[in-house]
Amino acid sequence: MRESLRVRLVLWYALVLTVVVVLYGGAVVYQSWRSRTAGVDAELEGYAREVATALRPVEGGRFDLELPAAAASYFFRREGVRPYYVIWSRDGELVDQSAPDLTVGYKGRSVPGRREVSLQAGAGATVLVGRDITDLRREQWVLVLNVLLAGVATLVASIFGGWFVAGRALAPIRRISQAAEAMSAGDLHARIAVEHTETELGQVASTLNDAFDRLRMAVDQERRFTADVSHELRTPISVLRAEAEWALNRERTPQQYKHALAVCRRAARRMQDAVDHMLALVRAEAIDEARELLPVDIHVVIADVTEWLAPMAQERGVRVAVAGVPLTVKGDPERLREALTNVITNAILYNRPGGSVTVTTREISGTGTGRIEIMDSGVGIPAEAIPRVFDRFFRVDPARSRDLGGSGLGLSIARAIFVAHGGEITCASELGTGSVFVIALPILTSDAALCSPTTL
Amino acid sequence: MRVLVIEDEADLASTLGRALDEAHFAVDIAGDGEEAQFMLAEVGYDAVVLDLMVPKRSGWTLLQDLRRSGARTPVLILTALDAVEDRVKALDLGADDYLPKPFAISELVARLRALVRRSAGNPSPxxxxxxxxxxxxxxxxxxxxxxxxxxxxxxxxxxxxxxxxxxxxxxxxxxxxxxxxxxxxxxxxxxxxxxxxxxxxxxxxxxxxxxxxxxxxx
Structure with missing residues (x-):
């Protein structure tokens, strides 16, 4: 493919160059012929004028001709091309000619191999001066040959040069295609060596490298997700299988069967939770265009969520307060409820007895962005874990999370939903003091009137 | 033969305990890494069943420390990690066998018996x-x-x-x-x-x- 591109490039190049060389050579040859013949014509015209001046009409329609010496030597020189003249009377009768064996058409210039000029002299006579131009034509042919040779030489040289240059210019394409092939063959770490980023191909290469990077990241993420999913499912499956095998290994007492079934049920529940959360995550990440986006009053959603979570908060002795301005965003109320539920649930679960959760909404003026801050007085998150809290299946403390029934997906789901709404969620935390999750969402309208804080 | 099972999933640990007991192993169970380390220091076990992802002290660290201390106790890794890299890493850290979850109890028992036989220098039953x-x-x-x-x-x-x-x-x-x-x-x-x-x-x-x-x- 690359070779044919190279051939095509060179062929086009050669074609254009041929046209240029032909036009240029033609112009040179034509111009040279024009100037040579013009010189001959001027010379002939000069002598014709001399002849015409020297021609004197005498009695009876006859003429007397006395050529000046220079003109005479021009017409009657001994060697070389011998020019000639012919004089006709008004009636077309031949008056005189410089050589006896001349065949000339009357006033004509059509004799091949010759150049002739005629003009009117006194008393209606016509003077024609001509000469053979075979030498001129020969010189012209030599010129044509030279131009042709030079043209061909130029063409050959430039085709070779063009081939070389095209090869050099296209060499990066081979590297690019090699890298792309390696990539498609499964080597996700294949990259194109980029030497000159300022060239067009260099830019193509770095663009492709960026695309490769994103592809690799996507594949890595997918791989990690698959590994995580398999781990999440493997543990309950192991429990289920081992317990069932143990129970079936021999005859058991009803008590033992009961116990075994209870263990199996727990494992099945855990699997169900894991699958539910994973599906929720996949749903949240999929850009669902079929669903209609509605104006959603965030305060109503937050009130719903906090009301729904109130029993859990009470059980743990955690106070939940809501404050701030009303915000309206365009979105899917169900999804937003799910996302906020996950974040607020976390704030309640990872809290201390007698602690608090404060949900504050505010508008960042002039940016069309609304912020929801969820601040807790909980255990906090170690600094090194903060960048990972939104990662799928990441748990700050796996043992504690399991005790609380966490799947490690809640915040991932929340983030996916906020991102799908054109927003984002970030986290800041201090160990032992608490964490604050900040959600930024594009808003439709807002009312500056401050809501009175409500406590649940 | 006395076996230490290090497994944080309580249900699975209990099942393993019962199953290995029926296979005539004397079984101790550790629910986290610290407990496991304490028990390993106290008792000379004939074999150890180790989950790599246990709280407080990971299975990787336990395995590494055990081998550094010169203990020759056979260690069978029983884990949900099934990537080749994990298996290679575990075996290179000194594990004797690797069984990914989910597993058949009969296979676990057979592998444990084989490990104990080999550790005594005689693989024949x-x-x-x-x-x-x-x-x-x-x-x-x-x-x-x-x-x-x-x-x-x-x-x-x-x-x-x-x-x-x-x-x-x-x-x-x-x-x-x-x-x-x-x-x-x-x-x-x-x-x-x-x-x-x-x-x-x-x-x-x-x-x-x-x-x-x-x-x-x-």
């Missing part, structure tokens, strides 16, 4: 000493080609002594290998079992070193 043959796969003892009826404890003591034949095995070592942490025994129980073994197999097989323990001569 048959142990032969004097006129006595022990089939460790079927857990049957033959005396002059006739099966001898032994209790589970008697079998375990005989197997332990024969496995370490030529070396003295103390009463407390026998207790340690035969009984799990949860059982409450006195070492004179061992004497009772040994007396019964001598009755069934003949008095010359097991020698008593007074005040020290027992030995089966090679």
């Amino acid at each position: 048959f142990l032969v000493v004097g006129g006595i043959t022990i089939d460790r796969a079927a857990r049957i003892v033959y005396r002059e080609n006739a099966a001898v009826d032994l209790t589970a404890r008697e079998y375990a003591i005989l197997e332990l002594l024969v496995r370490h034949r030529g070396t003295l095995v103390t009463r407390s070592a026998i207790c340690e290998h035969i009984y799990s942490e949860s059982s409450d025994v006195f070492s004179n129980v061992v004497d009772v079992h040994v007396a019964s073994l001598r009755r069934k197999l003949g008095s010359e097989v097991i020698q008593t070193r007074r005040g020290q323990g027992y030995i089966v001569n090679a």
Whole structure:
């Protein structure tokens, strides 16, 4: 493919160059012929004028001709091309000619191999001066040959040069295609060596490298997700299988069967939770265009969520307060409820007895962005874990999370939903003091009137 | 044979405990890394079943520390991590076997038995000493080609002594290998079992070193 591109490039190049060389050579040859013949014509015209001046009409329609010496030597020189003249009377009768064996058409210039000029002299006579131009034509042919040779030489040289240059210019394409092939063959770490980023191909290469990077990241993420999913499912499956095998290994007492079934049920529940959360995550990440986006009053959603979570908060002795301005965003109320539920649930679960959760909404003026801050007085998150809290299946403390029934997906789901709404969620935390999750969402309208804080 | 199972998933740990107990292992269970480390330091286990992702101290660290301390206890990794890199890493850190979850209990038991046999330098399921043959796969003892009826404890003591034949095995070592942490025994129980073994197999097989323990001569 690359070779044919190279051939095509060179062929086009050669074609254009041929046209240029032909036009240029033609112009040179034509111009040279024009100037040579013009010189001959001027010379002939000069002598014709001399002849015409020297021609004197005498009695009876006859003429007397006395050529000046220079003109005479021009017409009657001994060697070389011998020019000639012919004089006709008004009636077309031949008056005189410089050589006896001349065949000339009357006033004509059509004799091949010759150049002739005629003009009117006194008393209606016509003077024609001509000469053979075979030498001129020969010189012209030599010129044509030279131009042709030079043209061909130029063409050959430039085709070779063009081939070389095209090869050099296209060499990066081979590297690019090699890298792309390696990539498609499964080597996700294949990259194109980029030497000159300022060239067009260099830019193509770095663009492709960026695309490769994103592809690799996507594949890595997918791989990690698959590994995580398999781990999440493997543990309950192991429990289920081992317990069932143990129970079936021999005859058991009803008590033992009961116990075994209870263990199996727990494992099945855990699997169900894991699958539910994973599906929720996949749903949240999929850009669902079929669903209609509605104006959603965030305060109503937050009130719903906090009301729904109130029993859990009470059980743990955690106070939940809501404050701030009303915000309206365009979105899917169900999804937003799910996302906020996950974040607020976390704030309640990872809290201390007698602690608090404060949900504050505010508008960042002039940016069309609304912020929801969820601040807790909980255990906090170690600094090194903060960048990972939104990662799928990441748990700050796996043992504690399991005790609380966490799947490690809640915040991932929340983030996916906020991102799908054109927003984002970030986290800041201090160990032992608490964490604050900040959600930024594009808003439709807002009312500056401050809501009175409500406590649940 | 005494086995330590390190598994944080309580349901799975309990199932493993029951299943291994029925396969005549004396089983201790550790729910996290710190507990496991403490128990490993206290007891000379015949084998360890290790989950790599346990809280407080990861299985990787436990394995590394165990091998650094020079312990030769066979370690079987039982984990939900099934990537080739994880297997390679675990084996290179000194694990003896690797079984990804989910698994068949029968396979786990068979692998554990094989590990214990190999660690005693004899991969064959048959142990032969004097006129006595022990089939460790079927857990049957033959005396002059006739099966001898032994209790589970008697079998375990005989197997332990024969496995370490030529070396003295103390009463407390026998207790340690035969009984799990949860059982409450006195070492004179061992004497009772040994007396019964001598009755069934003949008095010359097991020698008593007074005040020290027992030995089966090679």
